[in-house]
Amino acid sequence: MAGSSRRRGLWSLFEYDYKAGTIRLKAEYCPRCRSIMALHREPVARWYCGKCHYTEYVRARRRAST
Numbered sequence: 797m798a799g800s801s802r803r804r805g806l807w808s809l810f811e812y813d814y815k816a817g818t819i820r821l822k823a824e825y826c827p828r829c830r831s832i833m834a835l836h837r838e839p840v841a842r843w844y845c846g847k848c849h850y851t852e853y854v855r856a857r858r859r860a861s862t
C-alpha cells in the first residue's frame with residue numbers, strides 16, 4: 797500500500813482544460829538552464845525557475861469584447 801501518495805505528484809503537473817477539453821502540461825522548462833520551472837499564480841501568473849531565477853510571465857487571456 798506504500799506509494800499511494802505518489803500519484804498526486806504526477807497529476808499536479810497536468811491541468812485539465814474543461815473548455816477546450818484538453819490536458820495540458822503545467823510544467824515548463826527553463827530556456828536558460830533547462831531545469832523545470834514552477835508556476836506561480838500570485839500576485840501575477842508567471843513561470844519561475846528556482847535555479848537561475850528566470851521569470852516568464854503568463855500571457856493574460858484576452859476577453860473577446862467587441
Ligand SMILES: [Zn+2]
Pocket residue numbers: 826827828829830831845846847848849850
Ligand atoms: Zn533556469
